[in-house]
Amino acid sequence: MTDPLALAGRPAESEGRRPGRIVIGTLGLDQHEVGAMAISQLLVRHGYEVIYLGRFNTPQRLAAVAGQEDADIVGVSVHSWEFVAYADELLARCRDLGVGLVFGGSVLTEQDRSDLLARGADAVFGPYASEGDMLQQIDAIVNRVRSAPADAAEPVGPATDPAGFTAGRTGPLSGRVVIVTGAARGLGRAYTVELCRQGAAVVANDLDEAALGEAAAATVDLLGSVHPVACDITDPHAPQILLDAALRRYGQLHGLVSNAGLLRSGPILRLDDEDLRLLLDVHVTAAFRLLRVIGGYWRAEAKAGRPIGAAAVLTTSAAGLYGFRAEAAYSAAKAAVAMLARVAADEMARYQVTVNAIAPAARTRLTSWLGDSPGGPDRDPWAAEHVAPVVAWLIGPAAREVTGRVIEAGNGQLSVPGGWQPGTPSRLPPLMSPAQAQALLPRVLGAVGAPAPLLAADAALSGESGPPRPEPDPVLPPPERDPVPRREPDPRRAS
Numbered sequence: 001m002t003d004p005l006a007l008a009g010r011p012a013e014s015e016g017r018r019p020g021r022i023v024i025g026t027l028g029l030d031q032h033e034v035g036a037m038a039i040s041q042l043l044v045r046h047g048y049e050v051i052y053l054g055r056f057n058t059p060q061r062l063a064a065v066a067g068q069e070d071a072d073i074v075g076v077s078v079h080s081w082e083f084v085a086y087a088d089e090l091l092a093r094c095r096d097l098g099v100g101l102v103f104g105g106s107v108l109t110e111q112d113r114s115d116l117l118a119r120g121a122d123a124v125f126g127p128y129a130s131e132g133d134m135l136q137q138i139d140a141i142v143n144r145v146r147s148a149p150a151d152a153a154e155p156v157g158p159a160t161d162p163a164g165f166t167a168g169r170t171g172p173l174s175g176r177v178v179i180v181t182g183a184a185r186g187l188g189r190a191y192t193v194e195l196c197r198q199g200a201a202v203v204a205n206d207l208d209e210a211a212l213g214e215a216a217a218a219t220v221d222l223l224g225s226v227h228p229v230a231c232d233i234t235d236p237h238a239p240q241i242l243l244d245a246a247l248r249r250y251g252q253l254h255g256l257v258s259n260a261g262l263l264r265s266g267p268i269l270r271l272d273d274e275d276l277r278l279l280l281d282v283h284v285t286a287a288f289r290l291l292r293v294i295g296g297y298w299r300a301e302a303k304a305g306r307p308i309g310a311a312a313v314l315t316t317s318a319a320g321l322y323g324f325r326a327e328a329a330y331s332a333a334k335a336a337v338a339m340l341a342r343v344a345a346d347e348m349a350r351y352q353v354t355v356n357a358i359a360p361a362a363r364t365r366l367t368s369w370l371g372d373s374p375g376g377p378d379r380d381p382w383a384a385e386h387v388a389p390v391v392a393w394l395i396g397p398a399a400r401e402v403t404g405r406v407i408e409a410g411n412g413q414l415s416v417p418g419g420w421q422p423g424t425p426s427r428l429p430p431l432m433s434p435a436q437a438q439a440l441l442p443r444v445l446g447a448v449g450a451p452a453p454l455l456a457a458d459a460a461l462s463g464e465s466g467p468p469r470p471e472p473d474p475v476l477p478p479p480e481r482d483p484v485p486r487r488e489p490d491p492r493r494a495s
Contacts, residue, residue, distance in 0.1 A: 025053035063093035171199025182260030194388035196224030345404030361410025
């Protein structure tokens with residue numbers, strides 16, 4: 001083993017050489033030491049002080065030496081399969097110390113690199129990393145570590161406290177990291193605030209960056225924390241952007257609240273393709289993509305023996321459950337989300353992931369027909385703040401056995417609507433004739449009664465409790481309305 005003293009000798013900054021103290025060691029086979037020694041010598045040539053520990057180290061030893069030597073970075077040489085056993089512990093120990101963590105190895109693949117960065121490593125160097133790139137990244141890590149207050153390192157990784165809570169203060173969701181889409185206003189903002197109040201760290205997403213910043217500012221005195229990420233949820237890359245942001249910032253992801261929404265009003269004969277596409281993109285396609293990308297991450301964690309106990313909450317509505325007059329496209333989109341939650345719950349149960357849907361009844365931009373609020377949440381039963389604790393509960397550990405359910409909440413009521421159920425079967429004649437159809441179908445339909453009437457805004461405006469109820473005479477034509485403007489500012493923001 002190379003003599004550690006031969007690689008030591010911290011140069012003075014006045015000599016113009018790079019400052020930085022780095023502990024370097026290997027975790028396994030002898031072949032790793034060649035690369036570890038080479039990078040050590042490179043760093044020394046560029047002015048870094050290297051404390052070289054040689055072969056067969058453990059995370060505990062590497063971290064202990066880093067603490068004793070007041071190091072800035074721990075550098076580890078690994079084989080492609082070794083980091084699975086060591087990465088999380090290394091990350092936790094380095095974050096506890098407030099030092100950087102760099103992995104390197106000549107056989108590390110791009111998948112290995114992506115996995116390590118996703119877990120929270122500060123840098124990963126494979127076989128084709130250039131000297132210039134390595135030095136630049138290491139220099140940036142040293143500067144970041146040295147510029148951070150001693151007690152303010154951002155915690156990362158499952159063994160640490162991701163939300164930066166005050167010592168001794170915890171909440172029901174302490175240690176959980178949650179993505180919330182459509183977080184700038186209305187329900188999304190209420191969810192973000194409530195999750196932070198209960199101790200979660202929230203990656204808050206919206207298209208409106210300014211409003212998103214205001215929402216984040218509203219949580220500064222709460223137990224949790226907010227990391228705002230402005231992007232368009234209909235962008236196919238948005239789910240990966242949000243997942244990467246959560247993993248880079250906090251090292252883990254435990255929950256998803258898919259809340260972003262918009263409304264393009266109009267009956268079937270007046271709604272054009274552009275508005276139809278927007279409705280489906282925001283409510284259905286975006287939710288599906290989020291589940292596909294984030295669910296893939298949770299599956300990978302479960303298969304690696306690290307099941308997270310994750311939870312996803314999608315957003316449906318009374319319109320999707322019962323239908324809303326003159327809102328066929330919106331109702332269809334929200335109905336799709338309700339069934340998406342049910343099927344996703346079945347698919348993801350094997351990975352210890354729950355999926356549920358919330359049907360909120362709240363005063364938001366999408367329910368402008370409810371009028372202005374009479375005051376704060378204590379005076380307004382339609383306030384979004386009354387729905388938020390339900391969503392927080394579904395995300396938390398108390399709801400681990402609840403999955404595949406839809407919950408209606410708001411305006412003073414909470415209920416679990418029944419789903420589609422098979423009807424009483426009647427015999428279907430083979431190659432049924434028109435006469436047989438006329439004899440059979442009216443009888444089968446008559447046995448179950450008329451379908452429930454659609455919901456309408458008038459019922460809600462009458463002051464009835466609960467979600468909008470059906471109008472007394474559902475066969476009346478809807479009143480004429482002015483067409484909704486073709487475009488509104490920031491149409492994909494939160495409902």
